Amino acid sequence: MKIICRCQDITEEEIIDAIRQGASTIDEVKRLVRAGMGPCQGRTCRRLVSQIIARELQKPISDVFPPTFRPPNRPVPFKLVMAEFQRQEKEDLKKAAKPKIGKKP
Numbered sequence: 488m489k490i491i492c493r494c495q496d497i498t499e500e501e502i503i504d505a506i507r508q509g510a511s512t513i514d515e516v517k518r519l520v521r522a523g524m525g526p527c528q529g530r531t532c533r534r535l536v537s538q539i540i541a542r543e544l545q546k547p548i549s550d551v552f553p554p555t556f557r558p559p560n561r562p563v564p565f566k567l568v569m570a571e572f573q574r575q576e577k578e579d580l581k582k583a584a585k586p587k588i589g590k591k592p
């Protein structure tokens with residue numbers, strides 16, 4: 488038993504079963520067995536899954552359709568999100584405080 492997706496404890500056999508059920512892309516394997524849906528979002532297992540698909544379907548790895556990515560692709564510390572929010576809030580306050588020149592009320 489060879490674990491391929493450490494986050495979800497998905498074995499190579501489970502991935503091969505998914506391919507035999509008709510999965511031919513990383514996303515299809517993900518939908519069937521959840522490989523790539525763990526906390527690392529497939530950063531660790533994606534390459535291994537594509538190698539298994541290529542090997543099982545006997546096609547070059549470049550022909551394995553890449554997965555779709557959804558933001559954020561990397562974990563973002565919440566303090567960075569809050570810093571950006573506060574920066575935008577300050578900017579909005581400055582804009583609101585500026586007198587509008589040339590416009591009649």
Ligand code: FES
Binds near residue numbers: 493526529
């Ligand atoms: S190792 Fe597969 S999602 Fe993290």
